[in-house]
Every structure is written in C-alpha cells, then in structure tokens.
Amino acid sequence: MNPRAWLLSVLLAFFGFLPACADAVGEGNRAIEPQSRIALVIGNAHYTDALPLPNSANDASDMCAALKKLDFEVICKLDIATKREFKDAIYEFTGKINSRSVALFYYAGHAVQVEGINYLIPVKAVMRTKSDIEDEGVQINYLMSELQPRQALLNIFLLDACRNNPFANPIRGYVPMMGLATQLYAPRNNIIAMSAGPGEQALDGVGRNGTFTKNLLQNIGVPRLTIEDTLKAVSTGTRADAARLKYRQEPQIMASFGEKFCLAGCGDPAPPAPDDGLLKAKTAELNRLQASIAEARAKQAELESQQALLLKKRAELDTARQGLADVEAKKEELERRRAEVSRREQELDKLGNEVKTSTDKLKELEAVRLSLQQKQEEIEKMRKTLVAQQATIDAANQEIATRSLKQKQEEAKKSKEEEKKAPPGTVVPTF
Template identity: 40%
Template sequence: MSSHRFLLNYSRLTFLCSLLCGVLVFSIQPAQASERVALVIGNADYSFAPLTSPINDARDMTRALQSLGFEVIHKENASQQTMEEAILAFTQKLGKDTVGLFYYSGHGAQHKEENYLIPTSVTRLSVSDVKYKSVAAGYVLAEMEGAANTTNIIILDACRNNPFKSGFKSMQKGLARMGNIDGSLIAYATSPGEVANDGRGRNSPYTKYLLKYIHQQGLPIEQMFKQVRLAVKRETNGVQTPWEFSSLTRDFYFAGKTPIREQNRSCTLKFGDSLYQGQCQNGIPHGYGKMKYSDGQFYKGDFSNGLRHGRGTHYFPDGFKMSGFWVNGILTYQRK
C-alpha cells in the first residue's frame, strides 16, 4: 500500500471513529431551557405476526432524541410487565418544566374505542389477550398527566399491517382517537381507524421521516409533523396519512428555534492548519460554511456553535463522501 493511500485510509478511519465515539473538534453544547425525558419502546418479535422495523425505529429514535438533549429510557421486545415498569420509571422523572415524550413502535389495536399497545409477551392473538395482557395507551397518557409536566408528546407508530383476522369483529382496524390533556400532542403514524405500513427498509415510512425532520432547526413541533405527513403521503402514494391532535400551550422546537442559515455574518477563521470560510458568530463557525483540513478533507454545509449541525457533506481526497443530517458533529441520518 502506498503511503498516500495509507494516509487516506487512516484519515478516514480517524474521522469515522470521531463520529462513533463523539470526539468533536469544538465542544460547545447549547443549554436546554427545560428538562427533556423520553421513553422509547420497540416491539417486533411477536410469535403471531413478527415485524421488521420497530427495533431499528426505536434504536434510531433513541439516538436522535439523545442528540437533542433527551434523557432516554429504551426498551426492546418488552413484556407487559417491562412496559408498565418502564412507564412508571419514565413518569417518575417528569415534573414542572419538563418535556415528556413517549414513543412506541410495534403492534397496536383498538377495542371499543380503547387503544392497546401489544407487548411481545402476548402469544395468542385474541380479544381477551389484547384487553388484559397489553398496555392501554390511555394509561400512559394518564400517568403523564399525573406528573403535571409542561409538555407531553406521545408518538404511536403502531397498527402495523393489521394482524387480526376477519373473525375478530370487535377489534376495530387501526387506533382510535385519544382524549387530549392540556399541554399535550398525540401523533399517530396514520389516520384514526387505518393501518400503518411497516416498510421495506431500515425504518417504517413514518419513523424514517421523523428522523429526517426532527433535527431541522426553526421548525415548531406542529410544522415538523406536517413535513412528516407530507413526506409519508408522497412515499405511500396517499395510502398512509399521519395524524396529530394537539392541545399544546407552549411553543416547542426539537432542534432549536432559529434556523442556523439566518446567521449571515461572513468570516474566515483558522484553527491550526484548518481553514473555515462562511458564516460565523462570536468567532466560531455558525451557519453555512466550508471547513478545509490540512490532509485534503473538507466539510461543506451547516454549522452550529462550531460543530457540524444540519445538512452537510464531508468529502475525502479519494472521492469518498458522507452526506446527510448532522447533530452536534455526528452524522445521524445519511442521504441515499
């Protein structure tokens, strides 16, 4: 191997390690105005109708929420007991000035207008098993209401490819609309009474676009879900329409209120042998710009507080590139 090729490979390996380990060049973390706590559950290993994407959905949502300042409780293929214990641990962390978020990916069903989240411990798909061995979504909402926190967000990527046979006449298709509590937003992967797509890729269509838009600065939560809805409708040719019901009384932005492209002061900065040209704030990269490194690598895209943050592409001298959505210096969603 030539010394030139060795250096390129070594540089690429070093860069990839920095992404995985979170070793960042400029370490300035924005302070959160309030506490953020989330419970993320992904159930896929059902004996009656296995699913393909919920585990990936839950893991990717956990990483995304952690990068946005959430403390996350994460559970996979959870039993009824595990789900109920996790809900209790989650709601005990809520309180005044706290944003609470519950995300569920897996099978769900409604019976007499009550929604149920189905644990993987349910081995026989019957009305009694769903009613008495599952977790009522209303229980989650009630526990969050009892915590008296300021903002509640419930995201249900459930009702995947309805597993119920035609004989279960009392089991309605899809999920029912849930009653809201003040200061809450309840988001469904599809409209009430309809079935959501499990998808053929790494994620379900709904979670795929949640992961894309949740990192976009300047989007209020209502507008973020609107972007998700439009994208899912396009991908599914109008078959699946995500839905939300909101009684939020405060503005909420997952990734911050001000789009970083609005910072328009241009500057040239030097960091050792690296050169930055683009928008800046308080003497650090902030906005759109280009960072050139001494070994021939360069990054072109959005920065925030000195870190790659937003849309951007990192280029290597041999033509290899990593392009997608960055959060605090880490690539979290890669464009295909």
C-alpha cells in the same frame, strides 16, 4: 398560540418594542425553556403470538440515537415482553418528569383498538379471546393517566403502529379494525401524532425504517422548526412516500398546546429592553386591546368546545364502526349456527326415519310372534282334543276287548254246559 401573548406581541411590535421576525414560526411567541427533556422509546418487533415487524426495532433504535443528540434523557426499550414490563418502563419514565419537563413517548410495534380503546401489545402476549387483549395489552390511556399529575410543560406522543392486523390466528370475539381510535384522554399541553388515519395501514417502508419514522428522523433535527411544523413536514413526506408505493397513509396529528417548542432549538433572539416612557404612553392603547383579548379568549373557548365535540363525534363514529363490525361477526356466527342446526335437523330426520323403520320391523315381528303364539295355542288345543279322542278310542277299544273276552268266556262256558248235557258219543260241533 396563547391569545393574550399574541396580542401583546403584536402591540409591542406595533409600537417598536419587538423587531419583526419574518422567519420565526409563531411570531412574537417565545419558546418554552424546559429544565429537562425525558423520552421513553419502545420498539416491539419479535412477537411470539403475532406477526413480526422487521423495522420496529430499527425505528426505535434510530429514534433513541436521534433524541439523545437533541439533549433528551432517553429510556430505550426493545421487545417489551409483558404488560408488567410495559408498566415498569412507564413508571420509570413518568418518575423523571416534573412541571418543567418536556416528555416524549415513542412507540413502534403492534397496537389495536377494542371498543374505542387503544392497546399496545407486548411481544409475548398470548391472545385467544377479546378479553385477552384487555388483560395482556397496555392501554394508551394508562400512560396518559400516569402523565397527568406530572403536569409537564409539553407531552409529545408519537405512535408508529397499526401496520397490519397483527394476529396470525383469529381471536374469539374480536373483529380486527385497521387504525387506532382517535379518542384519547391525553393530559394538558399535548401533541399526539399517529402514523396512520382510521382504516389505514402504516407502511413498514422499503428500507431500514417504516414510512412514518423515516420522515420523522429526517425532520426532528431541523433547527428553528416548531414541533407542529415538524409533524406537518412528517405528514407531508409520509403521504408522498405512501403514494409512490400506491398506498394511502395520512398521519393523524392532534394538539392541545398553545406555546412554542422546537426539538432542535428555536433560536429566538433576546428581546430588547422596553422603553418605560413610551410604554406608559401606550398604556391606554393596551387597555383598549384588553377587550380584543377577551374576545379572542371567547373564540378560543368556542374552538376548544367545537374540538371536544368533534372528538366526541369521532369516538361515536368509532363506536358505531365497532358496533357494525360486531353485528357482522354476530351475523356470521348466526349463519354458522343456522347451518349447524340444519345439519342437526337432517341428522335427526335420518335418525327418525331409522327409528320408524325399526319400529315398523318391530311391529311386524310382534305380529308374527302373536300369530305364532296363536298357532301354538291352536295346536295345543288340537293336541288336547286328539289326546281326549285317543282316550275315548282307547276306552272304546278296552270296552270292546272286555266284551269280546266276556263273550268268549260265555261261549266257552255255554259249550261246556252243552257238552255236559249231550249224551255220550254225541259229537258237539265246535265253532
């Protein structure tokens, strides 16, 4: 609540200008009066590359019908296929919003966080690596940045996502984390409700609707219930339904809105006309309370600073969790690579042994070859020696034959000579 408005209402009530209204939430704080109520409702159920969500289409359809009854102009989209179609729907939605509008965004479907950034997943997105999520998913912060310059009276974000790990097949470089990151760069005057807290699963319910949307549908039509109290009632009902199913589901609600707004109408009574004379008489008292207003502003600024610090710490915690998950993934990858290196080393050792065995056999064969070559050289030497000896023997035989022939010839000659010398009738013996 705006501190100045609160102090003024208390002052006027004290001096009798405002009647006590015990049943009005946010006493003395008048509700905003928007000129238009614009809603974008998206339900993604039938995914091509992710697990289907049976109730998301039902949730979105029922929300569209409920918001139309509350005088919202509703842009209702089911099974948005691509990032381009998502952005087209956001462009159509934000183009209808101005500074006198209440803007409401509802999403039922798969959403994931990557390094503290939240992504809504179109039904035909194909996810193989972590970069595919960034390329084909739609950042929630993109929607926030498109709403920021529209300066709406109130921006309401209702995210019924994180129902499970959406991807049937592992995505390279991405470690699934349950829940969305809490750090959102929302425009001013915002209320954000997420169906589950960090690390929790948003249940799909046991009937037509998911647990969170079921309770949302039960409460958004209650008259005179502020948006904050509506979401508190939704949170209470969601926790109770999850507990009955033996689960824990704690919706997250974050608000940066100091006025009053009721989805089904606040029913504020018309203020009575003030008494000018009495108002002048109490001017001095009003001046005295200005110091209290300044003090309240200082406390509000301190509270906002602490809230910003808390959001920063939450973002750091989400980053640390993501870093831890990345470390675990890298550790698993390192173990896998170590196993691969060990297997390769074993194969290399086996191959080395085979090479050594082949080398040893090659050496043995080379030794045998050298031995045979040496034997062959020795045989060749022996052959040459035998040839030389044979030539010597042949020469000797030739010489012997020649001498024998000469001897026979000499003997024959000598015999003839003796025959000539012998007297006739003498018998010369022949040997």
